[in-house]
Amino acid sequence: MTRSSGTEDPIRVAVSTVILTLRRDGALQGPAGPSPRIALPLVRRTRDPYQGSWALPGGWLDAEEGLTAAAARTLGETTGLAPSYLEQLYAFGAVDRSPSRVISVIYWALLREEEAAAAVGSDPENVAWFDAAHLPELAFDHARIIEYALWRLRNKAGYSRVAQGFLPPEFTLADLREAYETILGRKLDPANFRRQVDATRTLVPTNAFRTGSHRPARLYRDAADVELADRGPLSPEETSTAETRTS
Amino acid sequence: MTRSSGTEDPIRVAVSTVILTLRRDGALQGPAGPSPRIALPLVRRTRDPYQGSWALPGGWLDAEEGLTAAAARTLGETTGLAPSYLEQLYAFGAVDRSPSRVISVIYWALLREEEAAAAVGSDPENVAWFDAAHLPELAFDHARIIEYALWRLRNKAGYSRVAQGFLPPEFTLADLREAYETILGRKLDPANFRRQVDATRTLVPTNAFRTGSHRPARLYRDAADVELADRGPLSPEETSTAETRTS
DNA sequence: CCAAAAGTGTTAACCCTACACCCATGG
DNA sequence: CCATGGGTGTAGGGTTAACACTTTTGG
Secondary structure (H helix, E strand, C coil), rough: CCCCCCCCCCCCCEEEEEEEEECCCCEEEEECCCEEEEEEEEECCCCCCCCCECCCEEEEECCCHHHHHHHHHHHHHCCCCCEEEEEEEECCCCCHHCCCCCEEEEEEEEECHHHHCCCCCHHHEEEEEEEECCCEECCCCCHHHHHHHHHHHHHHHHHCCCHHCCCCCEEEEHHHHHHHHHHHHCCHHHHHHHHHHHCCCCCCEEEEEEECCCEEEEEECCCCCCCCCCCCCCHHHCCCHCCCCCC | CCCCCCCCCCCCCEEEEEEEEECCCCCEECCCCCCCCEEEEEEECCCCCCCCCEECEEEEECCCCCHHHHHHHCCCCCCCCCCCCEEEEEEEHHHHHHHEEEEEEEEEEEEEHHHHHCCCCCCHHHHHEECCCCCEECCHHHHHHHHHHHHHHHHHHHHHHHHHHHHCEEHHHHEEEEEEEHHHCCCHHHHHHHHHHHHHCCCCEEEEEEEECCCCEEEEEEECCCCCCCCCCCCCCCCHHHHHCCC
């Protein structure tokens, strides 16, 4: 087996994150509507290559920083928030994906709806939120990356509780159903949805109700001791959920 | 957003592969048996760190080489074979996983049973095949990586046709069932298995039969136009199946 | 009282599983 | 003819999807 020493490699490692949340207001680029839409923040590139284009938030991996920590750091710099869910998506490393040789380890994250609406990162000038269905021209292969992140979200929503990553700690079943409907792109039967979620035993009912329109709806909280979904082969320091649950 | 220039980074990128196949002979380290077992090749490290320990086959990423190409290259160097299935597993990048800073992009691959039995790589001296259930002490975090690869295999066997990656182009339903049983670790009902696989419409029956014991069993071929499983967000040059189907 | 969302009940279709049974071959 | 794996049939249980129905609020 031949191994080059590696010391002369000009290969650099970047970490970027597809940050997803739900938005129902019209404060994002693209057509507004009454039902929520999947939204994500992009940063405008201030240097070549692709100067002026929109790109995923990210940065170079620091020498003394783990991959997940780098994703969480750039996420905080961009939005000022900690995610409710964070998982590695894929490592992209085609030779021609950038003028210089860059390996991009991509993460995807979910933010709670309300927090995201008020969030301000460290450089709000060059950050804007876009409707995931109406994205602008993107730098590098980021358009394909976002497509894959959305596919992963849809897929994982089918067999896990990831959709709760979009919701505040207390929510109604209608909130949760609406999140699923937005992700999956189709309406769900309220009666069957209710039965399916409480068959999983992962929601605990509270004694509070949301009032204001028609019959009040009971608020639920997620069972704190259960992960929203399998996040992959995490190292010990990554398995704690406490850090990602605090804002 | 702060971005270091990255040019002073001592971070290096390695690509390794968890190569899996089925073996029924006793020619591998660990207890032999009549039913096949999952086997994988490991290489003995000839230098520090972990000199003398067993490790996953791999090497440094070349500057002008894509990630998938690097995985296929080291796979060929180790076994002399092209895989029937190759997919990225995960990028491992904890700071303390190696004395120097190394990002390891791990792939997992399936080899056909018969091909693997006769395979000889470019350095057979330092390569040995092990029963996946009885592995030796491994270098770095490779034990955990292999665990995750086996989990991914079991998982993917539940909803895709990956198990066919273990089989030659023509096989009986009993062959296929046995592969699934080995992966999943439990017996499957032959009658129900038959119905489930031909409900997927991905197997084409041939007019040949395998004789030699009891009633002859019909040989099947896989529908060539269907991928064994979703391999992720592949770039155009990676989507061709031709290269991975030839030995 | 009416509209509309919250929540419960019911039923038919579907799928999965277990297992009985017949078929074809080697010994 | 017998043992054994190949292959087919079928009945029961569980899950899903569709939709009728009752409950509770705001207006």
